[in-house]
Amino acid sequence: MPALSRRTFAQGALLGLSHWLGVCKPADAYHQPGDGVTLVAEGRPVVTLVTPDTPNDSVHYAAVELSWHIEKATGFQPATVTESKVTSTGLGKTHIFLGDTRFARKAGVDFDALGPESCALRTVGRHLCIAGHDTSGSPVDVNTSAGTLFGVYELLDRYFAVRWLWPGELGTFVPKAESVVVPLQDRVVTPRFMQRQVRTGAGLRTKDHPEMGFTTAAAEDYMNAQAAFLRRNRMGRRIPAKYGHAFVDWWRQYGAEHPEWFQLVNGKRGPSRLGGRFSMCISNAGLHEEIVSQWRQHGGDRPGHLPTFVNAVENDVPGQCECDVCKALDGHEPPNYRKFIPSKSKLASKPFVSDRYARSWQAIQQNAAKYNSNAVVVGYAYMNYFAAPTSGVKLGPNIMIGFCPSSWFYPRSGDEQDWMKAQWRGWADTQAKLFMRANYFLDGYC
Template identity: 25%
Template sequence: MMHGLLLMMTLLTYNSCQSTKGNINLVAGGRSSYVIVLPDEAAKNETKAAKLLQEYLQRICGASLQIIAEKNYHDQAGIFIGNTAHADALNAEKLKGESFFIATDKRDVYIKGGSGKGVIYGIYTLLENYFGCRKYADAPVSIAASKNLDLPQQLMDRQAPVFLYRETYYPAAFDNEYLEWHKLHRFEDLWGIWGHSFFKILPPKDYFATHPEYYALVNGKRQASQLCLSNEGVYNEMVAYFRKAIADNPDALYWSIAPEDGGGFCTCDQCSKANAEEGGPQGPLVRFINRIAAAFPEQQFTTLAYQYTAHPPVKTKPAKNVFIMLSSIDANRQEPLSTIPSAAAFRKDLEGWGAITDNIFLWDYTTQFTNYLAPFPDYNNEQPNLEYLAAHKVKGVFSQGSGDTYGDMAAYNSYLQAKLLWNPGLSTEEITNDFLNGYYGPAGPFIGQYLQVLTTQLRNTKTQLDIYGNPVNNYKNYLSPEAIDQYSGLLDKAEKAVEGNNTLLTRVYHARLPLEYTVLQQSRFFGTDKFGYLIPEGNSFIVNPRWPERVKRFAAQCKLAGVKELSEGGSTIDAYQQEWDSIFARKWISSLAFRAKVSLLYPWAEDYPAKKEATLTDGLQGDKDFSINWLFIYGKDLVATIDMGTEKPVNEVNMNFLQDARHYIFSPADITVETSVDGINFIPAGKQPSSPLSEEDYNVIIHHYRFPVPAVKARYIRVTGRCLPQVPAWRTAPVSKKAAICCDEIYVL
């Protein structure tokens, strides 16, 4: 298998093997004797390819070439585009898929493609590899102007993609020319229906009231969490849906039949029986899709092997017209997928699916979804990952980045992924150098050094790179203040190298945004300490006067860079600015418990450590991001005892709890406050019920609780927040999922 792959990589060279027999003078002195020749019955993409070539030759060298049909060709020097008789005479071998070739004889040029946009890919490859043009991002094409254009005689540059489906999900890929230039796809163009599709096909708002049996039976009750795939009505409705959808969109290549994101799979008798026979809910899913696929044998269907459906079924094989889109969501990103321990289950699933089907796509991840702007140095893993996938039967890759919002090194990530998705055998170093020098100009070498140092720090500090991580939690490793100073020094040099060039300087500013975002986020965490946004004033703390202007500049730069949201489904830049404005307006509260020792009965969650126990007395309030300045406890009560060191008069105890149902965080069932002089004998000081959500509500809300305390003296304060025993029924979740509780600063006044 590997031998065949290496041979294919050798054939798919980035630059053609050029003949030493001489050159064709396509354009000399800005003039050309060539015509562009199309088939007599030219296809849409062939016509587009010819016009593209005509336009770019005009832009490169000023030559204007005529486009003619082959029937009007009379043996003049020609550039033959598409399925012309002349191209067939040169090479009659059928081109498969989106492959293409660029060829010459002693005088003429031939560009021919297979299906789809192969011929267009050939034109853009000619422009890039032979004429020096570049499309680095969703920006104007870089034209290598020249009055003379040559091609080698007897050239045969034949290319075919390693992957059938190729998508990089960053802002540049929303530019149509960028997409075609880099031989990429867009799922909206290929799929008639995409992704988690159960409820797109059978929306609960339309069907649940009249047909609850169409939906999952969970804990003895029908709920709109997933579909019941053993229900014959579901099958009939879906067949009817696809019959109409396919007729309305006959050009769609794929149709998704995939569960909703989350658990809540059906446990009715028939589904449970299939689960038992097949090893989980993937069994009923594949059986059901096979039935639909049999009803539409000319169509291709996809489904998601994701979380609860990640493992291959024990018995049933996917039909020949069914593609499995496997997810690598549980893998960390500091090492390649082929070796990193956190991807062991993924590797096993990939091999398992590969044993029962040849149709595997991969849904991969190359950004931090909780913080799109966080530095995420996984760049060096792209090539080994794609080579590994190609060797394990993967036919297509959806590489999910920050989408249409700017994220860390978005333009570079997209460019690198695009090149390697076409051919994983290319050199990452060569692609990187080409991009950095072309996109950043004289700043390129310094940007390259920054990326190298960032990657080295990640490796040397043995940091886990989590797609759901937080740059705040990296303050002791690769994003420490000391490391950030080192990175900033390199970017200072990059800025200086392009002074006076506003375009290049702006690109360097954009590359710097992730560092500035990290500094701002960490300043919330450091708070009253060094590197925090607060500075001492007497016995209190005030906002560093430089910080409001710093946040304002950051927000303005984000808008110029195209930052639309800071996380998946998260806040906008305007909302981020407003959040900071609220923080700046908030008067720091002097608490008797400031920096007091805290002990917990149950531990904080390791994934969201904040300042551990000290989170409750660090003088900082939490905002709507549960991962900063909130003490996160999973599935247990908050039982926190604060030792103020000495006996003090206490009049009031205040604290906040967070509600964030999307992340399974709920207000406690009730809160109790107790006081003690000796830390052994505690006196009740107050108890308040909370208001657990009885109806669906995904708003993020901070609930404030105030406990007036009769004038007492106490050294110890104990706060108990009783966690909900289970996740509310409306927030569908697997049985194993528990509710979490988040508390921020406990103020003792």
């Protein structure tokens, strides 16, 4: 059964509404077997929610979420019980079995075959199983696999036409439901993207940012509502990717012993001024060895099926090394490159260095692959290595690149937008895996 395609938001709002209208049936339709499982009839829920006897936090939360939305849709709260409370005579009525229940297993749901964040949606007689891959941890944490919860949102999105437009109850659109019938089905839903994530800003404290205008209590309420909202829109990830500017503290730690790992600028290794930011001598083989060695010390070379990430993301500055080895790796500057660098940008005076980074990530990846074939090197397309490489370098899927259009133009002209897309396509042509790693709403067009 193919995974259900996720729709764009605008399409979803329209399609979802028409789908909801499409499943409206005459009030007595739910007595007819064979055409689906009736969850709401004559404006009332006709279903009992069932959790395992000891549901984990995520499945418990899934039941609470489903119950809350059904109550919003009908004005009536459906009963929720644990599985031991369901008698065989009780099964004459419709139930939704949530998570890893005996019922779901008996119905043939293979929990071992469900990947992270996946959920089986299966109608069984007059019942519905929503049975996902669930791990422990907070249900709203992006690192918790909450397949059952995502299955609940799939149900609410598709058959109740619920839309989560902004955090909080006011932004939660739940149409009144007269009749909801779920078609017979046996499918597995999994988010299409392996990572869907928006930074929450939850680390911002109101006392440090009074301009936000929140009291501490209001900020906490907002963050809770936002966390629920993001999860309802299936934010999460199924890879344990760790990345970010990797070498921020390295000059202090290693500068004295290994100045050759650091940028050479005006004949001097390391930061141009005391305490200043610096880039690396990214082509340096000794640096590559150290990056891989530290990854191994953190267990990167332990055998396993999951990708293991080698963080090779440059510091938060342009790539500046002037050494001959770095320069030898550079590709030619694209002919239209300067046209798209704002003249006041700190990049205006910097060379185009994308190929040296691409080829250095490749060298690091080849080194790490000697210890673990699942090694994935992470870099950013950013600053003066944002534009796509020009040397024809092929990187392959074990290099993952965060596409970071930070502080470029806003608003964008058609030309600028086309150029931006061409850079994405150019990096995609290296066959690396790409992810969007924009910095700001509007400014970064995320």
